[in-house]
Amino acid sequence: SQSLKFGEDWIFLFLLGISMATISFGLDVVTSKCQRANLWAYDELEGHRHLQYFSWTFYHVALTVGSAAAAKYISAQAAGSGIPELKVALRGVVLHEFFTLRTFVAKLLGVVCCLAGGSTIFLGKVGPFVHMATILATLLGKVMVWYTGATENPSRKYELLIAGAAVGVACCFVAPVGGVLFGVEVTGTHFAVRDYWRGFFAATCAALTFRLLAVLNNTRETVAVLFRSSWRVEFPYDLPELLSYAILGSFCGGLCCVYLFCHRNMLMVFQNKPKINEFMKNNRILYAGAVSLVLASLTFPHGVGQYIGARLSMKELLETFFNNMTWGREEASLGSATPQPLNLTHDDANWLHWTQQDLSVLEMLVLFLVAKFFMLLAATTMVVPAGYFLPVFVYGAALGRLYGELMAKIFPNGIITDGIRMQVTPAGYALAGAAAYSGAVTQTISTALLTFELTGQMSHILPVLVAVLIANAISQRLQPSFFDGIILVKK
Amino acid sequence: SQSLKFGEDWIFLFLLGISMATISFGLDVVTSKCQRANLWAYDELEGHRHLQYFSWTFYHVALTVGSAAAAKYISAQAAGSGIPELKVALRGVVLHEFFTLRTFVAKLLGVVCCLAGGSTIFLGKVGPFVHMATILATLLGKVMVWYTGATENPSRKYELLIAGAAVGVACCFVAPVGGVLFGVEVTGTHFAVRDYWRGFFAATCAALTFRLLAVLNNTRETVAVLFRSSWRVEFPYDLPELLSYAILGSFCGGLCCVYLFCHRNMLMVFQNKPKINEFMKNNRILYAGAVSLVLASLTFPHGVGQYIGARLSMKELLETFFNNMTWGREEASLGSATPQPLNLTHDDANWLHWTQQDLSVLEMLVLFLVAKFFMLLAATTMVVPAGYFLPVFVYGAALGRLYGELMAKIFPNGIITDGIRMQVTPAGYALAGAAAYSGAVTQTISTALLTFELTGQMSHILPVLVAVLIANAISQRLQPSFFDGIILVKK
CATH class of the missing domain: 1.10.3080.10 (Clc chloride channel)
Incomplete structure (x- = not known):
């Protein structure tokens, strides 16, 4: 039974990693398509300055209103980054409706709308992804508990949330190591080496999935190429x-x-x-x-x-x-x-x-x-x-x-x-x-x-x-x- | 007073970092000189196979005997890597004579002898450096307590040891980030984000000092150059x-x-x-x-x-x-x-x-x-x-x-x-x-x-x-x- 539980944990972390990476990748594809469509419309209207202004502002206002509507009508807990609330929740405060599927959906819709606004709305996805990953971790944890018939364990729940936070950051940056550490630093004040291993495993699964999806989609992830050949490695600074x-x-x-x-x-x-x-x-x-x-x-x-x-x-x-x-x-x-x-x-x-x-x-x-x-x-x-x-x-x-x-x-x-x-x-x-x-x-x-x-x-x-x-x-x-x-x- | 204490902590970490880095650097210089001397003697005796054998084995046996003598006559606690003992000490077991100046000296002498043996004795310096850094942290902590007239604080002592472990690893590899994490993983099961920041600060001071000393000594640290130009950054693996x-x-x-x-x-x-x-x-x-x-x-x-x-x-x-x-x-x-x-x-x-x-x-x-x-x-x-x-x-x-x-x-x-x-x-x-x-x-x-x-x-x-x-x-x-x-x- 101990051995089964061991395996379960890793399966859980594996599932968490790949599903968050898939969501992150899908979101990137959708938002970049939206941005390209907006720029295309803008360029097509070249010469009609007023129409261009209307198209540019309408696009951004519509997206932001959509995002605000998701936070208002679907789940009020979805508003904001979610990290301050998560920090409070990890210290033991019980937040109503914070870890539910409804909040997950609202957050996802809201973030898609915000990110499609490009650098005009100037908001990001790290906080929401941390929040969404912890929701997914909670829900997956409930499914696993129901599936194996075990009783819920509060200390295990804490571990799941920490792993979730790590996965959330790792998905956004394809950065397994920094993701885990940033997730820990930003949410907690103490952590166990055990949780840190879990976070690493889940974050590595997420980063791998992200990379695989990029290859399948023929858009090789180019983050590693931001610095080109002339970057001095031998003696990079004085x-x-x-x-x-x-x-x-x-x-x-x-x-x-x-x-x-x-x-x-x-x-x-x-x-x-x-x-x-x-x-x-x-x-x-x-x-x-x-x-x-x-x-x-x-x-x-x-x-x-x-x-x-x-x-x-x-x-x-x-x-x-x-x-x-x-x-x-x-x-x-x-x-x-x-x-x-x-x-x-x-x-x-x-x-x-x-x-x-x-x-x-x-x-x-x-x-x-x-x-x-x-x-x-x-x-x-x-x-x-x-x-x-x-x-x-x-x-x-x-x-x-x-x-x-x-x-x-x-x-x-x-x-x-x-x-x-x-x-x-x-x-x-x-x-x-x-x-x-x-x-x-x-x-x-x-x-x-x-x-x-x-x-x-x-x-x-x-x-x-x-x-x-x-x-x-x-x-x-x-x-x-x-x-x-x-x-x-x-x- | 709170503000003073804050400053003290950072001064302490700064001193710890630079002194361990200086020791590490000095040790590297001494051991590499010894190795070169041994190879020189060996090459000078070329043609006299028996003399060469005698010189080669005598060099290594003498060093190892010296190392063993340091552990036997100066301090028995200096034997071994020190990490298992440190792990036990961090869990609350009080070890006699483990954090004393005498042990520090014995360890330093012993490690110099061992490392001068090159790859023949096939032993390293990470464990001893972690041990030596924690001894130095304890001694420095005592000096600080005596200097400011405060009372000793057991939880603070724990923090000092964690920072010491981080500095020890960071000195060996000029690796501030990996040093901190390896130090934490290898010694503890839990840690506070606060300690992790301390470790980072001290390890960065150590790495900086090491780099500065290398420049002063005209031996630019070449660890960053182990991989040369043809290393593919664009798409490094399939x-x-x-x-x-x-x-x-x-x-x-x-x-x-x-x-x-x-x-x-x-x-x-x-x-x-x-x-x-x-x-x-x-x-x-x-x-x-x-x-x-x-x-x-x-x-x-x-x-x-x-x-x-x-x-x-x-x-x-x-x-x-x-x-x-x-x-x-x-x-x-x-x-x-x-x-x-x-x-x-x-x-x-x-x-x-x-x-x-x-x-x-x-x-x-x-x-x-x-x-x-x-x-x-x-x-x-x-x-x-x-x-x-x-x-x-x-x-x-x-x-x-x-x-x-x-x-x-x-x-x-x-x-x-x-x-x-x-x-x-x-x-x-x-x-x-x-x-x-x-x-x-x-x-x-x-x-x-x-x-x-x-x-x-x-x-x-x-x-x-x-x-x-x-x-x-x-x-x-x-x-x-x-x-x-x-x-x-x-x-």
């Missing part, structure tokens, strides 16, 4: 650069504190002002529609949108930030030589969204950072099922990229140590920025591992860890984490 | 190859069970047969001398030694196994063309130790595996301060390399999927073998991360994780882990 990475870490930590402060106080206003609170309760869908109208107007590609990469999805934005060129230099050569380079593949060409006649790359990155700061704050006030990790991660990558491009501009000939000239690699700074900023917001350090798994390279392990630790130290001293802030406000 | 990695994992798991079974029963015989036990108690140094004489005779470079890479140190052995060539093919081209290739650098040339006139690469690897199996068993019976992780890691790498070379021989034109021909990469199998075998012996899975940090690449994350999980599943079902086995026998 010792003086470590200091520069540390400064980037403290920038990320400082900006993160500003963001956390604004976010918490804004939530507080929405919660405590009776009039606003009353209005929000009754007009969630209307409010979501209004906010998305503002956001979509901002990102309209013939308006401000052209300067903030509005036509790119979240994943494509990340790809451009992790791109292994020095944009400043490429831009200069583009201006002087051919206006349309022809020898670039589709993936490489995405970064050309960051070249415009009227603004330089640096100015566009600054504009992106300023706009997205307020757009993200606005997006988090909507009551829709969506994650807040991916936007923060993208934001950090942009911050790091800006810093890296500035460094490359200040030291155009690279930094010289021991007579060896080392070019500055802006992509390395983007990597460190993404890990440090998202780590500081969520107050975790496994974001460093996530970035390594995303890029398939660990050569920047020391600078990235330094940046993450410094950003975390600043953030943990001055502010509660993003998720703890939500818990504090909702208490 | 899906059918995943199955092949799974088979390698089960080989590793099976062989590991045989090894654990032999090791435990051999220890049992030494413990339970009154005559042997009595003899061992009184003649530890004599026994160590005898065993090392046998080992050194086996590895005599003009004898069997030439076929098992006796002139290479543990680190050089690893470098050759992770070497990004297909030896079988290179060997064939060496035989036909020039007998002495001239265009290889020193590091690259090390693999030529695996080419001989009378034996092929595959035969030599098989001989290496058979010889080292018994040599490691013999070495673990000596009562000297030494680690058992590194030899197991090297052994796994050899196993993986053999498997990979066989695969490359069976599929000389690579594996074809979707019309794309993929060459087999034996180095990838060596990586998976090292992680899977050492993971199975210690029953941990973070060995996968250690290999990624060693090589600076994560492109093989899925195959390596699959191999590690399968090897672990087999080993955990059938045998207690290496360290638990020692605890069981010593009870």
